[in-house]
Amino acid sequence: MMAAIILVCSVVFLLQFFVSYCRSLIAASIKHPLSAEVQDVTGIKSSATGDDFARVVQLLQLCPDRPEDRSGIQAIGAYFGLLGFVRSSVARVIPSLLAWTETERGQCTYFAAVTLERRIAFSRDMFAQQLET
Amino acid sequence: MPGPFAYFIWFVGILCEAAVLVCALKKGAFRRYLLLNLYMAGLIVVELGRYKIVSEFGLSSTQYQYFYYYSDAILTVILYFALSSLYSHVFSEMNAERYVKMGTLLLLGGTALFTYAVVQQSTARFVTHFVVDLSQNLYFVGVVLTYVLWGAILKLRETRTRLIQLVLSLGVYFSLLAANYAIRNLYPSLSHYFIPLVGVFGTFLPLAWAYAFWRLPEEARLAPSRLAVIPR
Numbered sequence: 001m002m003a004a005i006i007l008v009c010s011v012v013f014l015l016q017f018f019v020s021y022c023r024s025l026i027a028a029s030i031k032h033p034l035s036a037e038v039q040d041v042t043g044i045k046s047s048a049t050g051d052d053f054a055r056v057v058q059l060l061q062l063c064p065d066r067p068e069d070r071s072g073i074q075a076i077g078a079y080f081g082l083l084g085f086v087r088s089s090v091a092r093v094i095p096s097l098l099a100w101t102e103t104e105r106g107q108c109t110y111f112a113a114v115t116l117e118r119r120i121a122f123s124r125d126m127f128a129q130q131l132e133t
Numbered sequence: 134m135p136g137p138f139a140y141f142i143w144f145v146g147i148l149c150e151a152a153v154l155v156c157a158l159k160k161g162a163f164r165r166y167l168l169l170n171l172y173m174a175g176l177i178v179v180e181l182g183r184y185k186i187v188s189e190f191g192l193s194s195t196q197y198q199y200f201y202y203y204s205d206a207i208l209t210v211i212l213y214f215a216l217s218s219l220y221s222h223v224f225s226e227m228n229a230e231r232y233v234k235m236g237t238l239l240l241l242g243g244t245a246l247f248t249y250a251v252v253q254q255s256t257a258r259f260v261t262h263f264v265v266d267l268s269q270n271l272y273f274v275g276v277v278l279t280y281v282l283w284g285a286i287l288k289l290r291e292t293r294t295r296l297i298q299l300v301l302s303l304g305v306y307f308s309l310l311a312a313n314y315a316i317r318n319l320y321p322s323l324s325h326y327f328i329p330l331v332g333v334f335g336t337f338l339p340l341a342w343a344y345a346f347w348r349l350p351e352e353a354r355l356a357p358s359r360l361a362v363i364p365r
Contacts, residue, residue, distance in 0.1 A: 003315045006273050006311060006312075006315040007312055007315035007316060009273075009276070009311075010276055010308045010312035010315060011312055013277075013280050013304065013308045016280075016283075017279070017280075017305045020283070020301050020360045020361065021298065021302055021305055021341075023359065023360045024294065024298050024301055024355065024360050025298070027294075027359050028348070028349060028353060069344065069348075071337060071340030071343075071344050072344050074340075075341075
């Protein structure tokens with residue numbers, strides 16, 4: 001009985017913490033303006049849509065990553081999946097959720113684009129260091 | 134002996150824990166978040182100790198089982214104090230540090246007493262049962278305390294992005310472990326699948342903290358009302 005209560009509470013708290021954590025990651029990156037180069041590569045001009053997420057993540061996987069960046073994109077990937085699930089299930093019953101999930105999915109894409117920009121900058125730095133040595 | 138995947142997770146875990154310390158030192162956040170960094174340093178020492186014992190005695194040895202559960206209990210207590218240090222950060226302007234310390238010790242004592250009361254019926258290996266149950270209970274107390282702290286952050290309109298992310302990632306970590314322990318207690322036959330997940334979950338916290346220290350300057354601010362699941 002006790003274990004069941006702990007399990008239910010933990011899952012409810014986990015969902016709340018996870019959603020808030022992902023939104024804090026997004027909120028911290030949303031102020032970061034995308035360079036013209038990344039805008040061209042990703043096709044994101046002013047606002048991003050959820051449909052571009054998979055493509056931006058594919059581009060991300062082409063760049064060498066850093067361990068401290070890995071958790072962010074993995075968490076946002078999981079959050080994007082959760083939003084997709086909500087969109088195709090609960091949002092069909094509650095239409096106002098549909099617009100919200102769309103906005104959130106677009107922001108996930110923007111986060112991925114900002115991470116892409118950081119990885120490109122990191123790759124450039126590494127390349128410049130190699131040229132110097 | 135653990136399989137290649139377990140060794141990989143182990144290695145990644147140690148690497149991420151070291152990354153937290155490096156990021157905190159490089160960004161000048163080591164002393165500000167001293168207990169969090171001490172916890173990470175403790176994790177590295179314990180992981181290396183576990184590796185040594187596994188390679189000498191094997192994964193199913195009594196030595197490993199004892200070392201694993203006793204070190205886990207010590208680490209959980211340190212993490213519990215690290216959480217109380219986050220409380221001190223949030224309530225720093227209210228000069229409530231003394232009350233936070235008192236509350237932390239009282240709750241730790243209460244959890245230990247509760248665990249003792251539950252475990253005292255089992256006469257065989259009492260201390261081991263106590264140690265295992267204490268860390269499980271502390272994980273759940275940790276979840277609840279982190280949730281209360283998150284509530285305080287929203288109520289007090291705390292805006293420090295790094296602090297918010299440290300608290301939220303700790304909440305995710307505590308809830309994952311508490312849920313994992315609860316499932317294992319409810320369905321012992323599934324333990325085979327859920328025990329290895331502890332290692333995977335263990336990589337989340339150092340990765341999230343390394344990200345917070347490396348990417349977010351101490352001055353970064355955000356509106357916490359944006360983060361609430363239910364908009365305020």
